[in-house]
Amino acid sequence: MLRRLLDKLGHRSRLTLTLGAALLLLLPFGVDLALGRGWVRITDFALLYIMLALGLNIVVGYAGLLDLGYIAFFAVGAYTYALLGSPQFGLHWPVWLVLPLGAGLSCLFGILLGAPTLRLRGDYLAIVTLGFGEIVRIFLNNLNGPVNITNGPQGISRIDPVAVGSFSLGSTQQLAGVAFPSVHLYYYLFLACTLLVILVSLRLEKSRIGRAWMAIREDEVAAEAMGINTRNIKLLAFAMGATFGGLSGGLFAGFQGFVSPESFGLMESIMILCMVVLGGMGNIGGVVLGGVLLVLLPEALRHGAGPVQQLLFGKIFIDPESLRMLLFGLALIVVMLVRPAGLWPSGRRQRELTAADGVAQQEQETVYDASR
């Protein structure tokens, strides 16, 4: 299949593809050399967030359902992994079992949340999902008594790293004479998962189900009248999005080795939503771009803002942390004003802008017809 695909591509795009793949494969080593190991870790997180954003994109971008509690599915996946692979209960289930289980459980939660709430529209749905996100977080925070399940606010630590047999991603591995540190290994795992999620998104977008999602986004009443079972199709969007959220949650737990309810607050949900909206709702490239920017820029600022102020003024005026939120808010406002469809909108939205001339001409024709 790959051969056939390569044959179809021209010489030039084949070259681009090869270069892109090489770049992605060598990226952790380059980042490690140039910026240090901490930045490889940040790159790993960027990939996790891209996965999350792509999952949310199915719900918000394709089906047009505003979900403000998406992080809850991430939490379900993470805690499933944490509880089944840590000293908390002394369970150390294998990864190939725990990850799908977490994704499946998230999917189930998606359906449980969706079934009663999907008859709500717009703002109402947003508020209910927001509430759901908070409920999950508060549950995790308080499920340490009377029976201790989640260890409450302390969270669960010493979670097993992702490992297959004796090959653990938690420690440096020698492969073909090259030493792969843990963060590099996770990078490759996350990259593979992200590519998988992208493939799934692409295929869903151009399918009967994808069209039904978009029809619901565009006009739910008309979609219903055209014979789309809107309840089921919306549930499907929720379930798919939740599955991706659960998958990345599990990966997060294994990577981080520690989970606590703090990581699953409302701000996280909003952050992921911002990635989708800022990058370009409904466009996979845009969502990836949004994810990369919203993870990397704040980090760059955190590392850069202090030294720059020190250099310019001799002392630090604004705490980099507050500056981060300030600039972040500003950037959002600017993007919404200048590029309301996102930094990299889908072709569909671009066409909306470029075809404006066509409409003007058509209106002209109508006026002409009427005056005849």
Next chain:
Amino acid sequence: MMPPAESATPARSGGKNLLELREIGKNFGGLAALTEVSLRIDRGEIYGLIGPNGAGKTTLFNIISGLYQADAGRFYFNEVAYEHCKPHVLASAGIARTFQNIRLFANMTALENVMVGRHLRTRAGIWGALTRSPATRAEERAIVARARELLDYVGITRPHQTLAKHLPYGEQRRLEIARALATEPLLLALDEPAAGMNATETAALKSLIQTIRGDGVTVLLIEHDVKLVMDLCDRLAVLDYGRKIAEGEPTTVRTDPAVITAYLGGPPPREIGA
């Protein structure tokens, strides 16, 4: 001539009646939008529904397409009783409709709009979409081919990749009809298809509706353009204040004193639509 669709449609055979309404009632708060409306539409006819603004025509449409639930009465379609049914159930039974204020999927292309109409008669699910199995790909090709046929059939001249909202008004109306036809309806319900059209567009629409009927689809038509209704319809019903005040062939209805009173608000000096 509309090329036949490949997949299984609801049975086109059966009794003479296609749609029968029995004493349908609908209230909005204290307002009786429809009161004991009964009517019968035969297979293969063009049936008109007229009446002054607010007479309950669109409410009736919304009931037979499942967007509203009737408070009283029931209706039979293709010899099956329907009560409290979801819109997708009725669409699957073979009722397709257009909307008075065009409701296209504005940011999807003309082609995609019609492809959505094929949703009902195709099967591919998540698994098919992910694996792109030969069956799914074949189905997808058939959907595209059928959608293109229907776009040509209703006479969309713009490129099929044009966004629905960028089509000229008249073509938007036609696109809605193509989308409805994609569901392979037995009954096509058109809610004021000629509203806002100029004379040329109305004439083209008229011949399109006649072609559709010629291809075996029964048509239910709400229209304010009385001349169009009189020319097109085999029979028609007149609603006023939620009640059916007249029914029959155009020539009988136009001379009906009750109809003339409803339209002109007093004893008639002359026929309407003459």
